[in-house]
Amino acid sequence: MQKNNSIDKTTFTVVDVETTGLSARYERIIEIALVRVENLKIVEKFSSLINPQRPIPSFISMLTGITNSDVKNAPMFHQVFPKISEQLEDSVLCGHNLQFDLSFLRNEVQILGNDFNPSHTLCTLKLARKLFPNLKSRSLGPLAYHLNIKAKNSHRALGDAETTAKVLIKLIKQLKDKENIQTIEELLSYQTGVKTFQSLNIKPELQNDFYNLPNAPGIYYFLNSRNEIIYIGKAKSLRERVKSYFSPGADSRVRKIIRQAKRLHHIITNSELTALLAEAESIKVKNPKHNKMLKGYGNKYFIKVLKNNSAPFLDITNKFDLDGCDYFGLYHSKRDAQKIVEFINKTFAIRECDDKEFLKSRPCFLYDIQRCTAPCLGIDINVSKHKAELEEVYRFLNGENQNAMNRLLNKMKYFSSQQMYEKAAEIKHLIDFLLEEIHKSSLLSEPINSAKVLIEILSPSGNDYLILFEGKVFIKGYLYDNKNKFEEILDDFYSGTINNDALPSQEDLEKLKIVLQWLIKNRNRVKVYYLKDYSGKQELFAKLNNNDASDLIVDNTRTDPIYDFNI
Known part of the structure; x- marks a missing residue:
């Protein structure tokens, strides 16, 4: 679509979705409708119920009239997506408060392993805010009433999409008359406030x-x-x-x-x-002069399990080393790491004392309140119990131990049932925090110092491949990887010639922080492969590419891309 096309020759597709809730990150689409507009006239309509693969909350059913039985035999999103793509082809995607509908569409398409980024979008709510700044309400119903449009079947996708299409047509006609807007470029610029x-x-x-x-x-x-x-x-x-x-x-x-x-x-x-x-x-x-952020390396903290001790315990450090200890994280602030360690110490009966106290070989008050197994006594049963508790800590940090979370959930429900809502909210915040932070370490299912994994990032424009190796990060085809270290680390690993003495650099740890933060928000687009599970590089590549490793094998005869970005 040419941006200098006249509005009359532009095709618009109006979308509306009904959903199981308000959060695109956690909820799903239950109905979608598309209304196509050409020559400022409605020419085609499409709608479909969608099976969200989860129950529809009762208040949503009351609002929309869509029940679980209605969607039980409805198609799933991936089955209607080809039709949606066909309808949107070579048109401007429109909606009222379009960002809401767009966020759900993007999430659904991401679940399929793709991206959804329409070339041009138009929101009738944004247009209405500029055209009618004094209108008390610019939600779809009041706006339609203001424009003498009769809204039908509100809170159903097709009814709302058709009303929005009629609103769009009237708004465009007013903009042509009042603002002399004639091209799609001018219309898109008016919406965003971007001048020509x-x-x-x-x-x-x-x-x-x-x-x-x-x-x-x-x-x-x-x-x-x-x-x-x-x-x-x-x-x-x-x-x-x-x-x-x-x-x-x-x-x-x-x-x-x-x-x-x-x-x-x-x-x-x-x-x-x-x-x-x-x-x-x-x-x-x-070092561009107008960039203020990312010029330095920020704080990074780890939870360190001091395994070089007869009774390992937890510590917090901002140093990473290959010293035989295990490192989990990484965390942006020391306080975040402390909150997790405090929770672990209150939940699991592991040692908390320093070496000086431990060497006294007598139990402290934590043993009396069952917060420690007293491995300091040196008795086999106490040492074995401590080892078992430490294994549970590892499972928790790897995202496998749900017992601790279940206890918090039960406590939150109890406070809520007793109408102690502030305490319930505190527990809820703690649960959310723990889930987000533990997700980082659970991605690898092992400490960072031990992790040797290849991560595949699914993307429509071409998959990305990263290797996390004992805290170091290697990226296939990376802008700054002139020596092809991605291939080199794989060759060294499978040939047994790895140099285990090299510590991660500050740049490695910075990359690790960015990678883990992104991965927890995009887990449905990530596949993790443990290098130890494959006998060699070819077997690994065959697994990645369904027995076709040609995409990953580097073609050394190919000319490197020439960037005008002078590295």
Whole structure:
């Protein structure tokens, strides 16, 4: 679709979804409707119930009239997605409060292992806010009433989508008359507050660079007239992210970047994760003057299990070493690590004392209140009990021990039943915190110092492959991997020539922090392979590519890509 197309020749597809709840991250779609608009007339309608593979809450059934029995035999999302893709092809995706519908569509498509990033989107709520700033309510019902549109079958997908389509048509007609908006580019600019390049006095080279941005993940960087990089950023969608820089509502720092920038270059990555990693390292390498964040290495903390002790116990450290101890994490703050250690010490009967106290060989008050098994006594049964408790701690840190969480859940339910809501909320916050933090270590199912895994990131534009090896990070085809260390570490591992003395660098730990943070939010797009489970590289690659390793084997005869980003 050309952005200078007249509005009359543009196809719009209006979407509306009904869902099991409000959070796209945790809830699912139960009904979807699409209404196609051409020449400012409704020409086609599509709707379908969808089996969400979970119960529909009663209040949702009361609101929409959709019950569990209605969706029991309905198609699942992956079965209707081809039809949805066909309807959206070469059109502008529209909706009322579109971000809500879009977030659910993105989540459903991510579950299928793909990305959903429409090239152009239009929200009737945003248009209404600009056209009718004094209207008391701009939700769909009141807005339709204001425009003399009769809304039918509210809170059902097709009824709301059809009403939204009629609202869209009337809004566009008003914008054509009142604002002289004639092209789709002008309409999209009006919605976002982005002015045309002419009105912003943007340099022609910068305009052309912007129009060449793809709707793909990657990093972008602005250069001044001396060809110096002045700012580096990353994006899940390069075009959508950079578009915000040309908004009149942009802050003074962004406006300063645009005034100084003459060119805009970009590098496409396979996934958002490799864009995040490339951005963080590029900022440290190039030191652009307008970047304030990511120029240094932030705090990183680990929970350390002191295994070199006769009765191992937990400690918190910001140092990582291959000293025979086990390291879990990593955590952004010392307080986060302390909260987890405090919870473990209160939940599992493991040693908490230092060596001086331990060597006294007499039990302390923690033994009396059953918070410790007193391994300091040196009695076999006490030592064995401590070992068993420590194994449970490992299972908890690996995300396998649900007993501790169940106890917290029961306590939360008890406080709630007693109407002690503040205490129940405190427990809820603790559960949420523990789940998020434990998810980081549970991804690897073993301590960081022992982890030797290959991680596959599923992405429509090409999968990414990372190796986490004893705290070090290696990325296939990475921007800064000129020596092809990804292949080298695999060759060394399977040939038994690994150098175990090399500690992770600050850059490795920074990458590890970024990787773990991203993985816990995108677990449905991740596959983990333990190197020890495969006899060699070829067997591993065959598993990755369904017995076809050609995509992963590096072709040394191929010319390396030439980046205008001067590393």
